[in-house]
Every structure is written in C-alpha cells, then in structure tokens.
Amino acid sequence: MEKMLLKRVDIPNANDIDVALKHGAYGALSAAFGMRPVDVVNEVKRATLRGRGGAGFPTGLKWELCARVPGSLKYLLCNADEGEPGTIKDRFILHQDPHLLIEGMVISGYAIGAERGYIYLRYEYPKAIGILEKAIEQAYAKGYLGKNILGKGVNFDLSVHRGAGAYICGEETALIESLEGKRGQPRIRPPFPASQGAWRKPTVINNVETLSNIPFIIGMGGDAYAKIGAETAPGPKIYGVSGHVNKPGVYELPMGTTLREIIYTHCGGIKGGKKLKAVIPGGASTPILTESHLDVKMDFNSLVAAGSMLGSGAVMVMDETVDMVNVAYVLVRFFAHESCGKCTPCREGTAWLYQVYTRLMHGEGKEGDIDLLLYICETVKGKCFCPLGEGAIQPVLSSIKHFRADYEARIKSGVVSH
Amino acid sequence: MENTVTVTIDGITVKVKPTATILDAAKQAGVRIPVLCADDKLHPYGSCRICLVEIEKSPRKFTPSCTTPVADNMVVKTMTPDLFEARKRILELLLCHHPLDCPVCDKAGNCQLQDLVHEYGLGPSKFTEKKRVVPPNYKSAVIDREVARCVLCGKCVRVCREQNAVGELAFTRRGKESKVSTDFDQQLDCEFCGECVEICPVGALTTKQFKYRGRTWNMERTQSVCNYCGCGCRMVYETRQGRIVRVRSAARNYLCGKGRFGWDAVHHADRLTTPLVRVSGELVPATWDEALAMVVTNLNVIKNKRGADSIGGLGSVRTTNEESYLFQKFMRSAIGTNNVDMLARLKVPKGLNTTFFSGELSNISGHDVVLVLDGDVAELNPLTGIEIVRAVNRNYKKLILVNSGYNKLNRIASCVLEYVSPDAALADLLPALKSGQGTGAVADAAAILKEATSVAVIIPARLPDGTYYQVRELLSLLKGATTYPVVKRSNFLGALDMGVLPGYYPGYQKVSPDVVSRFASAWNCMLPEIPGKNALEMLDAIKQGSIAALYIMGDDPAGSDAGLKPVLEKLEFLVVQDIFLTETAKMADVVLPAVSSAEKAGTLTSLERRLQGISPAEEPLGDAQPDWNILQTVAKKMGSAMHYASPSDIMKEIRALVPLYADLAVGSVWPAEKSPLHGSETNLSLLSDSVEKNDVITSERLLFSSGTTTTRSKELTTVCTFKVEA
Amino acid sequence: MSDVIEDSRFCRSGGDKIMFSDAVVEAINQVRQKYPDSQGAVLPSLHIIQKAYGHLSYEAMRFVSQHLRVPESDVFGTATFYSLYRWKSAGKHQIQICHNLSCSLLGAESLIKHLEQKLGVCEGQVTKDGRFSFIRMECIGRCDGAPAMLIDDDYHGELTPQKIDEVLKKYE
C-alpha cells in the first residue's frame, strides 16, 4: 500500500510549510471549502472513519452531533496526549508533518462550525511544541489559519495547550478539564462534549491520526477511502511497534493487517531469533495476547473477538525470556500512578494491586496471591467512572489467564527482581 | 404540560422528568439506593460508585444511578446478589485505608460509611497490606479535618464551591495520594459556615465545639429558628442533659457560621442571671421583687409628675413577635404613650415593607438575572447569598453585581460594575437602560437586563433618599422585577408587624380614633390618641429633657454607638431588659435579665414575612425570664390586666386584633398586598439623606462583627481573631 | 512510591521569596489571551514560571491565583494533580528516564541502577555539583527507540550504560 498519512514523514524538513506545500499540503482545503459543511460531514460518514485514539468511535457521527447544535461558538480539540504506553504514532505526525494535522483541523473545524481549535499536547513531547508553534505561525502567515482563510470567509484559530504529565488527560472529558485549567478528572456524560464540552460549548475531540485522515478523505472521496483495509473500519492505520522486535517503529498499513505480518514481515521478527511469548496489541490497557493469536487481524472488531482491543494500535512484543509478572507489575505501577483518584474502585483498586505486585517483586509472594489479584480485579471490574480503571486490570487478568505458571513460579521461588 | 418518561424501578413504575437521574426516579418510586457522594444540594458527581444499579438490556453490567439519566421504558434493578456483592466490594475498598477509630469519632452513629458497612455485613477484609500512612490532622479555628477518615466523596469540596461559591476546599494531588486540602494545606480560612461538616458522610470533618460532647443517639432535638439575621433559617438544637451541645440545620437546609456556631453565646459567662439595681451608683444584684418595685415606682413617679409622654420605649429586633407585641402594648396601655420605636429602623433600606417587599428567597434562583446593588449581601444575609449562588451555579442564571470591593460573588458574576456605591452605578446604568448609552460593563449589564423577562433585584441594607428614587426608576424599567431587601436583624419585620412603631398599632393600623378605640376596648384601657415620637425624635427629646425615662428591651444603643452614651446619661431613669450586661445595661438604673431565643418559645417573622416558631431547648439560665413574662409582670404591677400563661396566649390575641396575622399559618408568608400600607409609599425606615449625614448612624457590621451576641460567642470570636491574625 | 508528596513541601511561606520578572508576567498575560476565561491560563502560567525559575512554589501558585483571579485552592489542586510540575529545583540538566513497559523490556531498570551509581544520587535528587538530577518517567512515547530518556528537551534512545556515559559528557 502506498503511504498516505506518513507520506511526507520521510521528506527532510517536511515540517516547514514551503516543503510541505511542495508535496501537496493544504491541497484539500479549497476542495473542502467548496463543499457545504454538512457535505464534509457526510463525506467523512461515508468514509466510515473510526477514531484512532482508542475508542474507535465513528468520527462522522461525532461531528454530526456537534454540527447539529445551533450557535457559533464551538471548539475543536486535537488529542495529542498520546499517553497510552507503547503509543508512538502521533509523534511522527507532530514532528515530521504538522501541516497535515493543521490542514485536517481546519477542515474539521469548518465541518462542525468551530472557529477555535486547541491541540492538547503532552508535556513529554518537548520537541513537538516548538515544531507545532512554528508550523502554526507559518500557517497563519500563509493564510491557512486565522480570519477569512483562502478568502472563503472561513475562520479558524489554533493554538497548542501543553499538558503537565497525566495520562488520564488523554480521556476526552479529562482533557477538557485540563484545558480549562483544572484537575484532569473525567466529567460525567451526558452532557457529551458534542453538546457541552470545553467551556460548556459544543466540542469535538479527535486524535491526531484521526484528524490527519481528513484531508485524504476529502481528497479521494469517502467512498474510495472506505475501500482501504478492513471492511468494518477502513482506512490506513499507523501501527507503532516496540519491544523485542528487530525493527521497532511506526508502520502505516491497511487496517486489519495481521499481527504476524506486522511482527514478522514488517518488523523483521523477534530480536535474536527468539520465540515470541506475548504481545500487547493496542497499548497498555489492552489485554495481552499470545503466540496463538498471531493471525488475528489488527482492526477494532477482530481484536475484540480475540479477547483484546485495537486501542491505539501500539503493539508491544515480548520474547520467551520475559517474566509476565514483571510485565504486569510495570503496567500496574503505571496505572496506579496515573489513576486520577476520582472514583473508588480505580483509586483504591489500582493502589491495592500495586501493593500486592510490589510484594511479589520483593519475593514476598504468598499462597493465594493469584486469587487475591483476581479478587481485586473483580472488585474493580465494571464499576469505574472512566475506562482507565477497567484498562488497569487488563494486564493482570490477561497475564494470569495466559501465563499463570509465571505467577506460580514467582510465588514459589521468591525471586527478587528490581 | 412537561413530558415525562416511564421508568420501572424494582417493579415499581413511575413517571419522571426526562432530565431525572435513575436515583431521582428511585426516590420517587420510594426505593432506597445507597449513596455516598450524591446529594440533592449538589450536581451529580459519581465518584463513590456505591449507587450502582443494573439496567435491563444495558451493555454494561453496572450503572451508577446518581449520574445516569433515565430513558423511556427503562427497567432498573437496585438490588440483586451481584449488586449486593459489588457494593460490598466498594465498601471493602473504602475501608482499606480507613482508620477504624469509630469509638473516638464524633460521627459514629451518624456515619454513612459505618451504616453501610453494617448493612452490607462486611466481615474481615482481604486487604492485609500496609495501611496508608495517615497524614496529620488539620485543625482550624472551629472545624477539624481528620484527613485519614476521608472517603474522597468530594461533597465538602463541591458544597463549598457550588453552594457557597467560596472554594476554600479543593482536591489536591492525584490517585491514591488524593486529598481534600485547603489552599496550600494551611488552616481553613473561610466563612466557617460549617456546611462541609454537615455534608460530610463520615467523620473527616468535625467541629471543635461538638468534640466528645455526645453521641448522636443520646441527643434530644428541638426545632427552632436562627435568631441572627432576617433570613430566618430553620435549625435544630441538639441537647444533652438539658444543655445545648450542637446546632444543625433543619431538613438539611443552609446555616451560616453564626447560626451553626454562634449559639454558644447562650452559655457565656456574661449572661445576666439576676436582676440588678443601682444602689449608690453601683449596679448590685437584687430579687425580682426589689427590681420590679423600683421600675414601677420610678415609672409611676415620672409619669405622674411629667406625663406619660415623658417616657419612651425602644424595642428589639431580636425578641419574638409576642414580646414585641407585648412591648408596644405595655408602652401604650400601661405607660400610656405612643413613644415606642426601634433604633434599628435607622439601618434598613428605605422603602422596605411598602415598596420593596421581599419575594421568597427560594425564588431568587428562578429569575433570569440577579442584580445585586451592593456587593456585601452574602455577608449580611448569608441565605440570600446562597440563593444567588444557586441561581448561577445550579440554574446557570446571570448575575450582575455592583461592588466596589472583591468578594466571592465577583467570581461567579457575569458582569461586575465596579462603583463605589449603588447610586453611582445606577447613575450610569439607568441611562443605559433607557436610551442605550453606556459602554463596557454598564452596556453589558444593560443588555443582559433588557433581555431578561424576570429579574431579582437585591436591595442594599441602606438606601438613602437619592438612591431610593433611582431604584424605583430602575424597577419601572425592568421586566418582572422582584425585590429582595437585605434585612440584617432577625425579627425586624416581626417587630414592625407588631406595631413597635410610634404611628401604628400592630398590623400597620394607623393611630387614628377608630383604631385606638378598637384596641382600647380589646385591651380594656385608655389609650393615647396622638402618634408618639420616633426613635430619633426620642433621642432628641432626651437631649432636650422632655423625655426623662426610657425602657429598652433587647437593644444596646450605647454599645453600638458610643456617641449615644452622653444622650442616655441625661435620663432620669433607664430600664434595660437584656441577656447580657451591655454597655447600655451598664448605664441602667434597673437591669432585668431576659433569656435567649434558645430558652423560650414564640414566633419570629423573617424578611420574607414568613411566620416561624421557636422553641426552648434549655431552661432559663438562673433567674432570667422571657421578655414577655417580664413585661406582663411589670404591666400587672402598674395596674394593667395581662394574664398570659404562654406566648401562644399572646399569639391568640394577636390573631384576633391583627388581620395580617388572623389566619397566617406558622411556616407561611403573609401576602404583601394584604398590608394596609401596600402601595402607599410609606417609609418604615428612619434612614434618609438628612439622617445619613447625622452622626447618629452606627457603623455597618459584617459577618463576624462585634454584635451584642456575636462577640459573646467563643466560636465566632476565635474565628475573628484567627482571621485578623492570618 | 518515590513520588509520594509530603505535605509540608508546598507550605514554604516566606524564605526564598520569588520576585516575578516583568518577562514572566508579560508571558502570562500573553498566554491569557489564548483562552476564553482566565482559568484556562493556569497550566501554561505554571509552565512559564517553572521554566523561568526551575520549579514551582507556594508563592508561584499564589501569584497565579491572584493574577488570574482563580481561588488559591484551585491552583493548588491543579498544580499538584500533574506529575511534571516540580516543587524543588532540578539539576542544571534534568534526566527523565522512561521505565514503562517497552523500555523496561529492553533494560530500563538496569540503566536506572547505572545512572544512580554514576551520579551518586537517587531519583529526584540533584548531584552534588548541581549538574544533573533524574526522575523516572512513565512512557515518554519513544518506545521505538527503547530504552529511552529525555535530557532537558533532547531525546536519547537505544541506550546502553556506555551510551549514557557518552551522552552525559555532552552536558556541562
């Protein structure tokens, strides 16, 4: 497949507007402005684009909800928090091709009727802030941002808002709170952001990769776009691969490429010729899979059927030497650190899990600890305010399900690690 | 008619508003769902997860009922084995790090966590890891925060913001380190309304006042009404062995710091317990007989020598309706003069009770716009403040604020007019409303007001002539305006209703031959035919020497204005009835010890004109007696026939003689248009431009100011000193 | 966990009082323009102060609160929610080393031990010469170059103990 999203990524200095323009940036703008906003929304609906941030919500539908709300003050937020461990895809666009994102945002803003946009950028991307601010400045200078864009009477202002180190701010309502200068704790839904989001105004939040798809949908038309990749969720998908593979990195492939193809064809197989033990297909909060799942297609529905999730498409590969207790410990530590503290099950449950894992890591595992871990997961399950808590128990449940022996060995031997 | 949806909760089908939550619907169906973080006063929050329910055909196993709106034909189960287990697990999580110190926790017996744990029958926990290190307790002037007991439901944080607009408390840190803190973990430094203590489901917030004073199940409770300001908040005295140990709001209404913590003045060492009489220059204890004989003899001598009109009476804005009624009856029938008034009339908005009748406070939040003409309303009438905040924070209405300073209302106002005084602001606002002139905030305010179809106008506590006419004009320009005047003293309105006025008999019945003869026959006595002197005229007359004796019930002119001391010194004879030895009492020839509102029965009339009853929570202290009883004893000794066994006897007489009160039920408001003064422009305030210039006016007092009672509250004075030091 | 926040840490009233330079105030006023209300500017304002003075403090939060007219408790609650606001000075160069899964699979823990030995400090501490401090980070989005770290704003990946030694030399 020819690269779309990452087309300009390998071109030197593509984050400079002149270079980007030479390679087609902002080409879809005038086409989009030639359409009525509602037609832009319909085109995206026809493309059946599903969000790339993790939840996979149909983008056209989300836009339609917001576009329908009367009134002119609306916001478009780009979710560039990229906090899910293992996820690296948005960074490539932010660093190498910011104009693709800006173009996507201008079109999206036009479609939903928002004249103000923010890019919520994680603090851990210090390089991206400079690049984005420069790109925005250039886009203003060339008239792709600001008032009366392309002389078509379209207005769109854009700025970057930096987070300050909180994974939960990737969750869309927590992101809004954080943008408003508050603690990044999720809000109650309803009201949904599409009707009352940032500053209580209708708001659309989309992932960097999602927004970057928009110029192509406008360019090739929704129907053509819908023919790419998996039927249920078409389009190109950026997979970020890390861990024990020979060639970690980002790969733009049709949605629905199998794990095997990603790991063995594109990433050159497992490091040192070792055997694969486990793979996390979509970031830390997606259940761990095993070798037997290698032929699963990496798209929303197929992964759910296999007992996991596409999440952000962040594939983390583990070879046969890995002790899955360590893996679960690292991820549980992460979730306990990132729980926002609002709801009881996530706050107390992740903290408890972390305490038990710390014991295991200190070689103080006890008979019955596996049951205890399962008990805590059951306690958290289905009760949390937002998906973070639910995600936090996935590494525990799936590692015990597939690799119980690792736990038993750990408890018996009392090996100390870390 | 509003459309409804049909919801079935545990087999009970109810019709509810589409905006209702499942929890609301369950309440309507009479089904109890346990909650910790949900509260009717607050926006849904959904953090504790105790209120989970199951919805038929839902993709989710559990759904929080407090945050989930109903849908048509929804079928909800609130108790299944799975839900029971789920809630049990949540409770287990909440107890992981909770200190099990119930024996020394003030909340025991009244703790929602304790009750739920008991209800769900929690056994030993699977949690055997180390308990979290308990952070230190945070003390403050009146409220202690035991952070380790906190379940992070956030109700205190939210009530402080959503209801009070104070924002003293906030969540800080993250995850398991989350805590409720003040700014920078310093001591609490807020309004000390104590609403956070009241709303806390566990023992994380407690009051110093109540510490180790009793268990909730040992308490006797007396419904009453707060006697500090005109809002008339309903409250409950909790007593143990006949002593008050705590005050709480009734039916979980609001109480401010004065109402909640100020009651300890009742037990202050300065309380008068015996009558005092002046013997060779000194006030010395006396028996009631001695003291009353002295009162009667002196008043009789002066009356016989110089006429009844050489005696004046100053009534009180704190005593009950019955006592105010009896006071004017005493002055008119036993003394024989209409010289009866209240100094407090100097401190109320001009036009109160005729032009600016107050709407019901709970209606404030229903108006499109609230216009506050003077920023300090929330301090003077806290409940009015709360209703203004509710309008903005809960109902998303607009607030226009005239304020020269900066206070909590500034933060929630849509538009702030920074002017030194209301008249300056109105001078700009009125032309803007009339002809669209004006810029900036004035133009914004005018635009908002023009759009509004109903406006709540909060009338400042003082309104000199000039401003009065401006406000009149403003009201004529607004659509659907309702006024809400600020009334600082608790029973000011009641005292007016009861005729503590030189020109009116109770119920605003003007001194006229008809009225006088009606009262004369009812009271079976001779009554003076000409109106008496008002409070200002009385003070003048004292300076002039034409008033020689003054009978003061429950007021302290010398204490609130040192300039009045030399005036009072001119008197030949001064009687003071009070609960403390006030500055004025110190000057008296006879001091008669009265009881506080916690020790007597009767009724009060709030600024909304709502009749409300108070009940005694304690026995009178020492030899002190209720004002009504003192008055009737003096009257009897002066030859008047008064035989009341209780305040309700007096109320019976009031109902017979005062049409306004004839069938006014306790708890209701008398309708404005029923007043004989309705629409008559009569000014019941003594405040006017000329008086304003006169130095007789006492300075305004704010929330924790030096009032006769507030300064005697240990709690309130600690707050004061603390605030000064901080 | 090492990042447990002590309660006393924020309450340093008095002591090293920070004067906020005109440049900082100007930057805050600028950033305020980007938001429809002043509270939106809380996070960026704190970033500006942290950048200018190395860390946040009681005074910084109070200043932001007063300048933006946001209750102090709100600013405090917000500032302490996020993990990358600092309450004491970092070293001249702040090393942020990732210990999340991808990095940990490829040896992050042993690199952290190496760093500790090399610098002679634990997480969160500053070296004696003031040159370095280091903190552990959750995923820094560099999993493709794991194990990875940030020094100030620069990224370094595919780390080995040797490579760390080399890299550190470049920072004076």
Ligand SMILES: Cc1cc2nc3c(=O)[nH]c(=O)nc-3n(C[C@H](O)[C@H](O)[C@H](O)COP(=O)(O)O)c2cc1C
């Ligand atoms: C705990 C949590 C963390 C999330 N983090 C991110 C993130 O870092 N980046 C992102 O784009 N979406 C993240 N999401 C998903 C967002 O909530 C949201 O679904 C997404 O930004 C919507 O954009 P999309 O429809 O374009 O995918 C997260 C969700 C949760 C629950």
Ligand code: SF4
């Ligand atoms: S699950 Fe609860 S505590 Fe965890 S992040 Fe979401 S709201 Fe916060």
Ligand code: FES
């Ligand atoms: S009462 Fe519903 S979550 Fe707390």
